[in-house]
Amino acid sequence: MTAVPVRAREPGPQKFREMSGKVGWGIVAWVVGIAFFLPVAWMVITAFKPESAAETWPPKFVFSPTLAQFRLVFSGMGPFLTHSLIATTVSTLLVLLLGVPAAYALSVNPIKHWRDGLFFFISTKMLPIVAAIGPLYVIAVHIHLLDSIWLLIILYTAMNLPLAIWMIRSFMLEVPSELLEAARLDGAGRIREITGVIMPVISPGLVSTSLICVIFAWNELFLALNLTVTNAATMPMFLISSVPQEGLYIAHLSAAATVASVPVILVGWIAQRSLVRGLSMGAIK
């Protein structure tokens, strides 16, 4: 062993510095990542605590985990979960139903003023819906949709539609024009062009569009809080109801927050790549 010159095995000082630098920055990145994740981890940990172990000083890291809080959460969550599922699914389907043809008319087979159309849609995202909340309430009362799941569906569809149109359009622009020309030569009409040629090609794009819509609809609180009471109250409302006026509630709240957040967290984790494209409304590929 000693016969081999030690120096030849060691990386040169330059290389060594580079490598340790790499490792060092890697550690920094890990620390930052864990720090950002910490509140989420703490939420999940607290959810498994008995209430008595959740409110201690110093905070307890070792305890006998219990599912009691989750049982409590699941027993009360039923209607809220149903409302959230309906509002999220139906609004997302409506968004696709309206958004696909609209995106088509703004990209593949564009109207003359397609730019104005695009910007009209996005400008509605900039109008703060909070500004109209009082009148919205009055309108809801008049059309008998207050505390109705249909009201949330209608509003969530309008909330997500502009985003979806921009996003679907960006996917449609990527459909090879040879495909479209071939279909037209075959005499395909507009509907067959959309359903038979474009939709199969952009289906991954439609999935990521749907995921973005699902995330925003699932997490929405402001409209639900103002316009629903019991018949259409969604998961964010359930969360609020899990904070009682008195008594210990931290563990219960954490369990409820975990259950409410996990679906979207999982969806987001799975769809990381398309998340960027969706959040930038198709601007970033």
Place this chain on the structure above:
Amino acid sequence: MTVLEDLAQPPKVEVRTRGISRREAWQRRMPLLPALIYIVVVTQIPFLVTLWYSFQNYFFDVPGGAHWTGLSNYKAVFTDANFRGALVRSVVMTATAVIVAMILGVAFAILLDRKFFGRGVVRTLMITPFLVMPAAAALVWAGPMLDPNFGLLNWLLQPFGVHHVAWLSTHALGSVIVVMIWQWTPFMMLIVLAGLQSQPPDVLEAAKVDGAGAFATFGELTLPHLRPYIELGVLLGAIYLVNVFDAVRLMTNGGPGTSTTNLPFYLYQQVNYAFDVGGAAAAGVVTVILTIIVATFALRMFARVFQFEEAKG
């Protein structure tokens, strides 16, 4: 709209706008109409109704319904110190959160742009705050994280001489902003990271060969390249953050006093506690007018950003 003219993206399939017949033009419009009508009805009608109510005296809890009251709601809005306060706070909260989140986002994107062990996992951990339901995030921060008596943050900060600080009463505005930053940094990071990864590697190689230092390369090559991405992140972040409601409602309920009351929460209070539909409507109209002024600039920026993006594709 002259604003829109710089968005120059020729559609893939050739359009012969001049040559198309009336019938053809309508056929092109048809697929757009359902979405267009839907959005006009659902998003514009409430604002028209808001405009109407802003000239009405109408309280939910007073029988007799609405009656015309001229400009008195507007007078009330402009003399209401709470409205002005909420307006200023909205601007402060949004600007601080967007700027800090963007600075952190750029920093973390640079970290994540390097190859290191477990990069995918760290990226996944980093984006999670953005995915947490905002209502859940607000409640978890308000309770398990920031509680003065058993909160995790006080325990973590103990070595630094922090003892049972009641963050939500002593640093309410800061706490809310921290939660906004925590939720939106991942968003900024994702967008900037996409920008970094779209930078052609040969340009960076060439800079290295030419002997440019890391800072010079970043300042003169990377940052200009990132500019449209940063603008896009700021713009989209601001659109969402100016409407932040969940964190305010669930962490501080606008308080203590009105120290964390932003515009959305102010409007919410006007309707839900003061039952003042007319007053809230007038405040809403003023908010919308201010938004339109800001949005005009924002749209201009949008046009520029998207032109850059699509010209590249």
